[in-house]
Amino acid sequence: MVQKQLPTGFRDDIGAVAERKDDVSQYLLSLCRNRQYTKISTPLVEYKDVFNGYTLGRGQHMYEFFGSSDASVVIRPDLTMPIGRFLATTNIELPRKFYYLGDVLMKNKQHRGDINQVTQGGIEMVGYEGIDAELECFAIIKEVNESQLNNTLLLEIGDARFSRAITDALGLTDGERTDLLDALFTKYLPRYNELISEFKNNALYPFLMIWPRLFGTVNDIKNELSQVILPAGAQRILDSLMDLAGQIEATGQQVRIDVSTEPLQSYYTGLTFRGYVDGVSQYIVSGGRYDGLLSGFDGTPMPSVGMAFNIDVLTDVLMQGESNIQDNGKxxxxxxxxxxxxxxxxxxxxxxxxxxxxxxxxxxxxxxxxxxxxxxxxxxxxxxxxxxxxxxxxxxxxxxxxxxxxxxxxxxxxxxxxQCQFILASLEGYNPKEGRRQRIGTKYPTITKQYFGSQDVEIIKIEGSVELAPLVGLADAIVDITETGTTLRENNLKIYDWLQPISxxxxxxxxxxxxxxxxxxxxxxxxxxxxxxx
The missing domain is CATH 3.40.190.10 (Periplasmic binding protein-like II)
Structure with missing residues:
Protein backbone atom coordinates (compact mmCIF):
# COMPACT_ATOMS: atom_id res chain seq x y z
CA MET A 1 0.00 0.00 0.00
CA VAL A 2 1.33 3.45 -0.92
CA GLN A 3 2.16 5.68 2.05
CA LYS A 4 0.05 8.79 1.49
CA GLN A 5 1.33 10.99 4.28
CA LEU A 6 4.48 13.10 4.38
CA PRO A 7 7.34 12.10 6.66
CA THR A 8 7.53 14.01 9.93
CA GLY A 9 9.20 17.40 9.54
CA PHE A 10 8.09 18.17 5.98
CA ARG A 11 5.20 20.15 4.51
CA ASP A 12 3.57 21.02 1.21
CA ASP A 13 3.07 24.63 0.12
CA ILE A 14 0.14 25.58 -2.11
CA GLY A 15 -1.75 28.64 -3.23
CA ALA A 16 -1.09 31.93 -1.46
CA VAL A 17 1.70 30.54 0.74
CA ALA A 18 3.58 29.01 -2.21
CA GLU A 19 3.12 32.18 -4.25
CA ARG A 20 4.30 34.45 -1.43
CA LYS A 21 7.35 32.27 -0.85
CA ASP A 22 8.14 32.52 -4.56
CA ASP A 23 7.70 36.31 -4.41
CA VAL A 24 10.11 36.56 -1.46
CA SER A 25 12.64 34.33 -3.23
CA GLN A 26 12.47 36.34 -6.44
CA TYR A 27 12.79 39.60 -4.51
CA LEU A 28 16.02 38.44 -2.85
CA LEU A 29 17.42 37.07 -6.12
CA SER A 30 16.71 40.36 -7.89
CA LEU A 31 18.23 42.33 -5.03
CA CYS A 32 21.50 40.40 -5.32
CA ARG A 33 21.51 40.41 -9.12
CA ASN A 34 21.10 44.18 -9.16
CA ARG A 35 24.16 44.44 -6.90
CA GLN A 36 26.24 42.58 -9.52
CA TYR A 37 26.53 39.28 -7.66
CA THR A 38 27.20 36.05 -9.59
CA LYS A 39 24.55 33.31 -9.34
CA ILE A 40 25.79 29.90 -8.16
CA SER A 41 23.88 26.62 -7.79
CA THR A 42 25.30 23.51 -6.14
CA PRO A 43 23.92 19.94 -6.04
CA LEU A 44 21.58 18.79 -3.32
CA VAL A 45 23.90 15.83 -2.62
CA GLU A 46 27.55 16.07 -1.56
CA TYR A 47 30.19 13.76 -0.12
CA LYS A 48 29.92 13.80 3.65
CA ASP A 49 33.47 15.04 4.20
CA VAL A 50 32.56 18.33 2.48
CA PHE A 51 30.83 19.17 5.77
CA ASN A 52 33.71 18.25 8.09
CA GLY A 53 33.61 20.81 10.88
CA TYR A 54 30.01 21.81 10.20
CA THR A 55 28.06 22.20 13.45
CA LEU A 56 24.58 20.71 13.55
CA GLY A 57 22.06 21.81 16.16
CA ARG A 58 21.37 19.71 19.24
CA GLY A 59 19.53 16.55 18.24
CA GLN A 60 20.06 17.16 14.50
CA HIS A 61 21.57 14.71 12.01
CA MET A 62 22.37 14.74 8.31
CA TYR A 63 20.46 12.60 5.83
CA GLU A 64 23.20 10.13 4.94
CA PHE A 65 23.52 7.21 2.52
CA PHE A 66 26.16 5.51 0.37
CA GLY A 67 26.91 6.50 -3.22
CA SER A 68 28.04 4.30 -6.10
CA SER A 69 31.67 4.46 -4.92
CA ASP A 70 30.68 3.27 -1.42
CA ALA A 71 31.69 6.68 -0.08
CA SER A 72 29.28 8.28 2.37
CA VAL A 73 27.16 11.02 0.78
CA VAL A 74 24.65 13.37 2.40
CA ILE A 75 21.86 15.73 1.46
CA ARG A 76 23.37 19.14 2.13
CA PRO A 77 22.58 20.73 5.52
CA ASP A 78 24.34 23.96 4.51
CA LEU A 79 24.99 25.98 1.34
CA THR A 80 28.24 27.72 2.27
CA MET A 81 30.51 24.68 2.45
CA PRO A 82 29.50 23.34 -1.01
CA ILE A 83 30.51 26.74 -2.42
CA GLY A 84 33.85 26.33 -0.64
CA ARG A 85 34.21 22.90 -2.25
CA PHE A 86 33.41 24.41 -5.67
CA LEU A 87 35.97 27.20 -5.34
CA ALA A 88 38.68 24.80 -4.16
CA THR A 89 38.24 22.60 -7.25
CA THR A 90 37.98 25.30 -9.94
CA ASN A 91 40.03 28.25 -11.14
CA ILE A 92 37.42 30.94 -10.55
CA GLU A 93 39.08 34.33 -10.28
CA LEU A 94 38.75 35.93 -6.86
CA PRO A 95 37.64 38.13 -5.16
CA ARG A 96 34.06 37.52 -6.21
CA LYS A 97 30.53 37.91 -4.86
CA PHE A 98 28.09 35.02 -5.21
CA TYR A 99 24.39 34.63 -4.51
CA TYR A 100 22.26 31.51 -4.25
CA LEU A 101 18.83 30.09 -3.50
CA GLY A 102 18.30 26.49 -2.43
CA ASP A 103 17.02 23.99 0.11
CA VAL A 104 18.98 22.52 3.02
CA LEU A 105 17.87 19.45 4.96
CA MET A 106 18.54 18.39 8.55
CA LYS A 107 16.95 15.47 10.34
CA ASN A 108 15.43 16.69 13.61
CA LYS A 109 14.02 14.65 16.45
CA GLN A 110 10.48 13.57 15.60
CA HIS A 111 7.26 15.02 16.98
CA ARG A 112 8.72 18.32 18.24
CA GLY A 113 7.30 20.56 15.52
CA ASP A 114 10.67 21.11 13.81
CA ILE A 115 10.94 21.53 10.03
CA ASN A 116 13.55 19.35 8.30
CA GLN A 117 13.65 21.16 4.95
CA VAL A 118 14.39 24.88 4.82
CA THR A 119 14.83 27.21 1.84
CA GLN A 120 17.72 29.65 2.10
CA GLY A 121 18.64 32.64 -0.01
CA GLY A 122 22.02 34.18 0.61
CA ILE A 123 25.34 35.62 -0.47
CA GLU A 124 29.01 34.72 -0.14
CA MET A 125 31.73 37.36 -0.63
CA VAL A 126 34.98 35.47 -1.14
CA GLY A 127 38.37 37.19 -1.11
CA TYR A 128 37.25 40.34 0.70
CA GLU A 129 39.15 41.64 3.72
CA GLY A 130 38.13 44.53 5.94
CA ILE A 131 34.81 45.68 7.30
CA ASP A 132 33.33 46.72 3.93
CA ALA A 133 32.09 43.18 3.24
CA GLU A 134 30.18 43.08 6.54
CA LEU A 135 28.78 46.55 5.87
CA GLU A 136 27.54 45.29 2.51
CA CYS A 137 25.64 42.53 4.34
CA PHE A 138 24.14 45.08 6.73
CA ALA A 139 23.06 47.26 3.80
CA ILE A 140 21.19 44.33 2.24
CA ILE A 141 19.59 43.43 5.57
CA LYS A 142 18.49 47.04 6.02
CA GLU A 143 16.96 47.10 2.54
CA VAL A 144 15.02 43.89 3.23
CA ASN A 145 13.98 45.26 6.62
CA GLU A 146 12.64 48.49 5.14
CA SER A 147 10.93 47.04 2.07
CA GLN A 148 9.55 43.81 3.55
CA LEU A 149 9.42 44.05 7.36
CA ASN A 150 8.42 47.64 8.06
CA ASN A 151 11.66 48.21 10.01
CA THR A 152 10.75 45.63 12.68
CA LEU A 153 13.91 43.51 12.32
CA LEU A 154 16.58 43.81 15.01
CA LEU A 155 20.16 43.18 13.92
CA GLU A 156 22.35 41.45 16.51
CA ILE A 157 26.15 41.52 16.20
CA GLY A 158 28.88 39.58 17.99
CA ASP A 159 32.41 38.31 17.47
CA ALA A 160 33.60 34.70 17.44
CA ARG A 161 36.95 35.77 18.94
CA PHE A 162 35.57 37.27 22.14
CA SER A 163 35.10 34.05 24.12
CA ARG A 164 38.57 32.88 23.14
CA ALA A 165 40.08 36.13 24.42
CA ILE A 166 38.42 35.57 27.81
CA THR A 167 39.31 31.90 28.19
CA ASP A 168 42.91 32.57 27.13
CA ALA A 169 43.15 35.25 29.83
CA LEU A 170 41.88 32.68 32.36
CA GLY A 171 44.58 30.22 31.27
CA LEU A 172 42.11 27.36 30.76
CA THR A 173 42.99 24.00 29.28
CA ASP A 174 41.06 22.87 26.21
CA GLY A 175 38.82 20.69 28.37
CA GLU A 176 38.15 23.47 30.88
CA ARG A 177 37.41 25.91 28.05
CA THR A 178 34.94 23.48 26.49
CA ASP A 179 33.12 22.89 29.79
CA LEU A 180 32.86 26.60 30.61
CA LEU A 181 31.73 27.73 27.16
CA ASP A 182 29.23 24.89 26.84
CA ALA A 183 27.59 25.97 30.11
CA LEU A 184 27.71 29.64 29.05
CA PHE A 185 26.41 29.20 25.51
CA THR A 186 23.54 26.92 26.55
CA LYS A 187 22.81 29.25 29.49
CA TYR A 188 23.01 26.24 31.82
CA LEU A 189 23.52 28.66 34.66
CA PRO A 190 23.53 26.24 37.63
CA ARG A 191 26.50 24.46 36.03
CA TYR A 192 28.10 27.72 34.85
CA ASN A 193 27.98 29.22 38.35
CA GLU A 194 29.54 26.05 39.74
CA LEU A 195 32.41 26.25 37.24
CA ILE A 196 33.22 29.94 37.78
CA SER A 197 33.25 29.52 41.58
CA GLU A 198 36.84 28.30 41.16
CA PHE A 199 37.81 31.82 40.01
CA LYS A 200 36.52 33.84 42.98
CA ASN A 201 40.01 35.17 43.63
CA ASN A 202 40.66 35.93 39.96
CA ALA A 203 40.48 39.52 38.71
CA LEU A 204 38.07 38.33 35.99
CA TYR A 205 35.52 36.91 38.44
CA PRO A 206 33.28 40.05 38.39
CA PHE A 207 33.14 39.72 34.60
CA LEU A 208 32.42 35.99 34.74
CA MET A 209 29.45 36.67 37.01
CA ILE A 210 27.77 38.93 34.45
CA TRP A 211 28.99 37.26 31.23
CA PRO A 212 25.72 35.31 30.64
CA ARG A 213 23.90 38.67 30.57
CA LEU A 214 26.16 40.37 28.04
CA PHE A 215 23.61 40.83 25.30
CA GLY A 216 21.15 43.60 24.50
CA THR A 217 21.35 47.25 23.55
CA VAL A 218 24.59 49.22 23.73
CA ASN A 219 23.34 50.75 26.98
CA ASP A 220 22.53 47.30 28.40
CA ILE A 221 26.11 46.20 27.74
CA LYS A 222 27.59 49.40 29.18
CA ASN A 223 25.48 49.09 32.33
CA GLU A 224 26.54 45.49 32.91
CA LEU A 225 30.22 46.34 32.42
CA SER A 226 30.26 49.60 34.39
CA GLN A 227 32.27 48.06 37.27
CA VAL A 228 34.21 45.48 35.25
CA ILE A 229 37.70 45.49 33.73
CA LEU A 230 38.23 43.26 30.68
CA PRO A 231 41.46 41.75 29.33
CA ALA A 232 42.98 44.02 26.67
CA GLY A 233 42.18 41.67 23.77
CA ALA A 234 38.55 41.25 24.79
CA GLN A 235 38.20 45.00 25.39
CA ARG A 236 39.43 45.78 21.86
CA ILE A 237 36.88 43.38 20.38
CA LEU A 238 34.08 44.86 22.46
CA ASP A 239 35.10 48.44 21.60
CA SER A 240 34.98 47.54 17.90
CA LEU A 241 31.49 46.08 18.34
CA MET A 242 30.34 49.22 20.16
CA ASP A 243 31.72 51.45 17.39
CA LEU A 244 30.12 49.29 14.70
CA ALA A 245 26.79 49.33 16.53
CA GLY A 246 26.93 53.12 16.50
CA GLN A 247 27.55 53.15 12.74
CA ILE A 248 24.64 50.78 12.13
CA GLU A 249 22.26 52.74 14.35
CA ALA A 250 23.19 55.92 12.45
CA THR A 251 21.67 54.34 9.31
CA GLY A 252 18.33 53.85 11.09
CA GLN A 253 18.73 50.10 11.66
CA GLN A 254 17.99 48.81 15.18
CA VAL A 255 20.98 46.91 16.56
CA ARG A 256 21.85 44.71 19.52
CA ILE A 257 25.16 43.25 20.75
CA ASP A 258 25.67 39.70 22.02
CA VAL A 259 28.99 38.32 23.29
CA SER A 260 27.46 35.55 25.42
CA THR A 261 26.04 33.27 22.72
CA GLU A 262 27.81 30.66 20.61
CA PRO A 263 28.32 31.56 16.94
CA LEU A 264 25.95 29.56 14.75
CA GLN A 265 28.89 27.84 13.06
CA SER A 266 32.33 26.82 14.29
CA TYR A 267 33.91 28.06 11.04
CA TYR A 268 33.23 31.72 11.89
CA THR A 269 36.47 33.57 12.68
CA GLY A 270 35.40 37.16 13.34
CA LEU A 271 32.28 39.30 13.24
CA THR A 272 28.96 37.41 13.40
CA PHE A 273 25.41 38.69 13.04
CA ARG A 274 21.78 37.58 13.14
CA GLY A 275 18.43 39.26 12.61
CA TYR A 276 15.09 38.60 14.27
CA VAL A 277 11.65 40.12 14.77
CA ASP A 278 10.11 40.44 18.23
CA GLY A 279 7.58 37.70 18.93
CA VAL A 280 8.99 35.32 16.29
CA SER A 281 10.93 32.37 17.70
CA GLN A 282 13.39 31.86 14.81
CA TYR A 283 16.09 33.99 13.22
CA ILE A 284 15.28 35.46 9.81
CA VAL A 285 18.90 36.01 8.73
CA SER A 286 22.34 35.03 10.00
CA GLY A 287 25.94 35.24 8.84
CA GLY A 288 29.49 36.20 9.62
CA ARG A 289 33.16 36.21 8.63
CA TYR A 290 34.87 32.87 7.98
CA ASP A 291 38.42 33.52 6.79
CA GLY A 292 39.60 29.93 7.28
CA LEU A 293 36.83 27.94 5.60
CA LEU A 294 38.46 27.38 2.19
CA SER A 295 41.69 26.19 3.81
CA GLY A 296 39.78 23.07 4.83
CA PHE A 297 39.55 22.14 1.14
CA ASP A 298 42.85 23.22 -0.44
CA GLY A 299 44.92 24.51 2.48
CA THR A 300 44.71 28.12 1.31
CA PRO A 301 43.09 30.62 3.71
CA MET A 302 40.74 33.06 2.00
CA PRO A 303 38.99 36.02 3.67
CA SER A 304 35.24 35.59 3.25
CA VAL A 305 31.91 36.83 4.57
CA GLY A 306 28.49 35.31 3.98
CA MET A 307 24.91 35.33 5.16
CA ALA A 308 21.64 33.52 4.50
CA PHE A 309 17.98 34.45 4.86
CA ASN A 310 15.56 31.77 6.05
CA ILE A 311 12.98 32.13 3.28
CA ASP A 312 10.39 30.05 5.13
CA VAL A 313 10.50 32.16 8.30
CA LEU A 314 10.51 35.39 6.30
CA THR A 315 7.51 34.19 4.30
CA ASP A 316 5.60 33.18 7.43
CA VAL A 317 6.21 36.60 8.98
CA LEU A 318 5.03 38.39 5.85
CA MET A 319 2.00 36.11 5.38
CA GLN A 320 0.74 36.48 8.93
CA GLY A 321 1.77 40.08 9.48
CA GLU A 322 1.10 41.35 12.96
CA SER A 323 -0.90 38.23 13.84
CA ASN A 324 2.33 36.23 13.56
CA ILE A 325 3.70 38.02 16.59
CA GLN A 326 2.35 36.06 19.52
CA ASP A 327 3.74 38.53 22.03
CA ASN A 328 0.76 40.18 23.72
CA GLY A 329 3.00 42.28 25.96
CA LYS A 330 2.91 39.73 28.77
CA GLN A 419 14.16 17.94 45.14
CA CYS A 420 14.67 14.21 44.70
CA GLN A 421 17.12 11.88 42.95
CA PHE A 422 17.46 9.27 40.24
CA ILE A 423 18.31 5.86 41.66
CA LEU A 424 19.06 2.31 40.55
CA ALA A 425 17.00 -0.13 42.64
CA SER A 426 16.07 -3.80 42.73
CA LEU A 427 15.36 -6.74 45.02
CA GLU A 428 17.89 -8.06 47.51
CA GLY A 429 20.65 -10.04 45.81
CA TYR A 430 20.73 -8.03 42.58
CA ASN A 431 24.20 -7.71 41.02
CA PRO A 432 24.57 -4.60 38.79
CA LYS A 433 27.79 -5.99 37.29
CA GLU A 434 26.46 -9.45 36.45
CA GLY A 435 27.83 -10.57 33.08
CA ARG A 436 24.55 -11.32 31.32
CA ARG A 437 22.49 -8.69 29.53
CA GLN A 438 20.15 -7.17 32.10
CA ARG A 439 16.61 -5.87 31.67
CA ILE A 440 16.05 -2.41 33.19
CA GLY A 441 12.58 -0.93 33.68
CA THR A 442 12.22 2.86 33.64
CA LYS A 443 10.25 5.92 32.58
CA TYR A 444 13.57 7.49 31.58
CA PRO A 445 15.30 5.50 28.80
CA THR A 446 17.72 8.33 27.90
CA ILE A 447 18.95 8.75 31.49
CA THR A 448 19.18 4.97 31.87
CA LYS A 449 21.22 4.58 28.68
CA GLN A 450 23.59 7.34 29.78
CA TYR A 451 24.03 5.74 33.19
CA PHE A 452 24.89 2.27 31.90
CA GLY A 453 27.10 3.67 29.13
CA SER A 454 28.80 0.89 27.18
CA GLN A 455 27.27 -1.84 29.37
CA ASP A 456 24.73 -3.69 27.23
CA VAL A 457 21.28 -3.59 28.85
CA GLU A 458 17.76 -3.99 27.52
CA ILE A 459 15.65 -0.98 28.48
CA ILE A 460 11.92 -1.50 29.02
CA LYS A 461 9.85 1.70 28.92
CA ILE A 462 7.23 1.78 31.69
CA GLU A 463 4.68 4.57 32.12
CA GLY A 464 3.02 3.53 35.38
CA SER A 465 4.38 2.18 38.68
CA VAL A 466 7.98 1.37 37.80
CA GLU A 467 8.48 -0.39 41.17
CA LEU A 468 6.35 -3.30 39.94
CA ALA A 469 8.84 -4.34 37.25
CA PRO A 470 11.31 -6.31 39.42
CA LEU A 471 8.51 -7.59 41.69
CA VAL A 472 6.73 -9.40 38.85
CA GLY A 473 9.88 -10.44 36.97
CA LEU A 474 9.53 -7.96 34.10
CA ALA A 475 12.94 -6.39 34.82
CA ASP A 476 16.07 -7.13 36.80
CA ALA A 477 16.21 -3.58 38.16
CA ILE A 478 14.71 -0.13 37.72
CA VAL A 479 15.97 3.41 37.20
CA ASP A 480 13.48 5.74 38.84
CA ILE A 481 13.05 8.81 41.02
CA THR A 482 12.82 8.82 44.78
CA GLU A 483 12.49 11.52 47.41
CA THR A 484 12.41 9.59 50.69
CA GLY A 485 12.72 5.95 49.55
CA THR A 486 9.53 5.00 51.39
CA THR A 487 7.77 3.41 48.40
CA LEU A 488 10.89 1.40 47.60
CA ARG A 489 11.21 0.08 51.16
CA GLU A 490 7.52 -0.81 51.36
CA ASN A 491 7.98 -2.94 48.24
CA ASN A 492 11.18 -4.61 49.49
CA LEU A 493 13.36 -2.81 46.97
CA LYS A 494 16.92 -1.76 47.75
CA ILE A 495 18.81 1.23 46.32
CA TYR A 496 22.02 0.06 44.63
CA ASP A 497 23.23 3.40 43.27
CA TRP A 498 22.41 7.10 43.35
CA LEU A 499 22.35 8.92 40.02
CA GLN A 500 22.04 12.69 39.49
CA PRO A 501 19.90 14.88 41.78
CA ILE A 502 16.67 16.46 40.52
CA SER A 503 15.00 19.78 41.21
Missing part, protein backbone atom coordinates in the same frame (compact mmCIF):
# COMPACT_ATOMS: atom_id res chain seq x y z
CA UNK A 331 5.54 37.34 30.02
CA UNK A 332 4.12 33.93 29.16
CA UNK A 333 5.16 31.06 31.45
CA UNK A 334 4.48 27.35 30.91
CA UNK A 335 4.08 25.80 34.37
CA UNK A 336 4.10 22.07 35.07
CA UNK A 337 0.81 21.06 36.65
CA UNK A 338 0.66 19.45 40.09
CA UNK A 339 3.42 19.57 42.66
CA UNK A 340 5.70 21.83 40.61
CA UNK A 341 2.81 24.28 40.24
CA UNK A 342 2.05 24.19 43.98
CA UNK A 343 5.69 24.81 44.95
CA UNK A 344 6.15 27.64 42.43
CA UNK A 345 3.16 29.74 43.52
CA UNK A 346 4.76 30.98 46.80
CA UNK A 347 7.95 31.92 44.92
CA UNK A 348 5.94 33.87 42.36
CA UNK A 349 3.99 35.62 45.11
CA UNK A 350 7.26 36.63 46.78
CA UNK A 351 7.99 38.58 43.56
CA UNK A 352 4.86 40.68 44.15
CA UNK A 353 2.69 38.81 41.63
CA UNK A 354 -0.90 38.14 42.68
CA UNK A 355 -1.43 34.38 42.21
CA UNK A 356 -5.02 34.23 43.43
CA UNK A 357 -6.31 33.51 39.88
CA UNK A 358 -3.87 30.58 39.74
CA UNK A 359 -4.95 29.24 43.13
CA UNK A 360 -8.60 29.41 42.05
CA UNK A 361 -8.20 28.46 38.41
CA UNK A 362 -11.01 25.87 38.27
CA UNK A 363 -10.49 24.11 34.91
CA UNK A 364 -8.75 26.97 33.15
CA UNK A 365 -5.43 26.17 31.47
CA UNK A 366 -4.42 29.75 30.58
CA UNK A 367 -4.46 32.06 33.58
CA UNK A 368 -3.60 35.80 33.39
CA UNK A 369 -1.85 37.11 36.51
CA UNK A 370 -2.43 40.83 36.26
CA UNK A 371 -1.22 42.78 33.25
CA UNK A 372 2.33 41.44 33.09
CA UNK A 373 2.25 37.63 33.42
CA UNK A 374 0.27 34.82 31.83
CA UNK A 375 0.58 31.21 32.99
CA UNK A 376 -0.11 28.17 30.83
CA UNK A 377 -0.57 24.90 32.73
CA UNK A 378 0.88 21.82 31.04
CA UNK A 379 2.42 18.42 31.66
CA UNK A 380 6.18 18.44 32.20
CA UNK A 381 7.27 17.08 28.79
CA UNK A 382 4.91 19.52 27.04
CA UNK A 383 6.55 22.51 28.74
CA UNK A 384 9.73 22.02 26.70
CA UNK A 385 7.70 21.49 23.52
CA UNK A 386 5.98 24.86 24.02
CA UNK A 387 9.35 26.48 24.75
CA UNK A 388 11.13 24.99 21.74
CA UNK A 389 8.36 26.17 19.42
CA UNK A 390 8.33 29.70 20.85
CA UNK A 391 4.78 29.51 22.21
CA UNK A 392 5.95 30.60 25.68
CA UNK A 393 8.84 32.67 27.02
CA UNK A 394 9.68 30.71 30.18
CA UNK A 395 9.06 27.23 31.51
CA UNK A 396 8.95 25.81 35.03
CA UNK A 397 9.78 22.11 34.86
CA UNK A 398 11.67 19.36 36.67
CA UNK A 399 15.28 18.70 35.70
CA UNK A 400 14.30 15.04 35.17
CA UNK A 401 12.29 16.16 32.12
CA UNK A 402 15.17 18.31 30.86
CA UNK A 403 17.71 15.50 31.35
CA UNK A 404 15.51 13.03 29.47
CA UNK A 405 14.88 15.27 26.46
CA UNK A 406 17.12 16.99 23.91
CA UNK A 407 16.30 20.33 25.44
CA UNK A 408 17.28 23.42 23.41
CA UNK A 409 16.07 25.99 25.94
CA UNK A 410 18.24 27.93 28.37
CA UNK A 411 18.34 26.54 31.92
CA UNK A 412 18.52 29.77 33.89
CA UNK A 413 17.74 29.03 37.55
CA UNK A 414 17.52 26.15 40.03
CA UNK A 415 14.38 26.87 42.07
CA UNK A 416 15.45 24.37 44.79
CA UNK A 417 11.96 22.83 44.91
CA UNK A 418 10.82 19.32 44.00
CA UNK A 504 12.68 22.25 39.52
CA UNK A 505 14.28 24.62 37.01
CA UNK A 506 13.34 27.86 35.28
CA UNK A 507 14.14 27.60 31.57
CA UNK A 508 13.87 30.22 28.84
CA UNK A 509 13.29 30.22 25.11
CA UNK A 510 16.58 31.57 23.61
CA UNK A 511 15.00 34.29 21.47
CA UNK A 512 12.45 35.24 24.12
CA UNK A 513 15.37 35.89 26.47
CA UNK A 514 16.72 38.42 23.98
CA UNK A 515 13.37 39.98 23.18
CA UNK A 516 12.32 40.36 26.84
CA UNK A 517 15.78 40.53 28.37
CA UNK A 518 15.22 43.03 31.17
CA UNK A 519 11.80 41.66 32.17
CA UNK A 520 13.08 38.08 32.40
CA UNK A 521 16.25 38.97 34.30
CA UNK A 522 14.23 41.11 36.74
CA UNK A 523 12.02 38.09 37.50
CA UNK A 524 15.03 35.78 37.82
CA UNK A 525 16.72 38.17 40.26
CA UNK A 526 13.54 38.39 42.36
CA UNK A 527 13.17 34.61 42.40
CA UNK A 528 16.83 34.15 43.34
CA UNK A 529 16.38 36.58 46.23
CA UNK A 530 13.33 34.64 47.44
CA UNK A 531 15.23 31.33 47.19
CA UNK A 532 18.18 32.74 49.15
CA UNK A 533 15.85 33.81 51.98
CA UNK A 534 14.31 30.36 52.40
Missing amino acids: LRIALTKGRVEKDFIPLLESCGIDCEPLRNKARKLIIPLGDSVEVILAKGPDVTTYLNNGVVDLGIVGSDVLDEQDNTSYEMLDLKTG TRLVANPLALKQKRNTIFALIDQLQSAIDKK
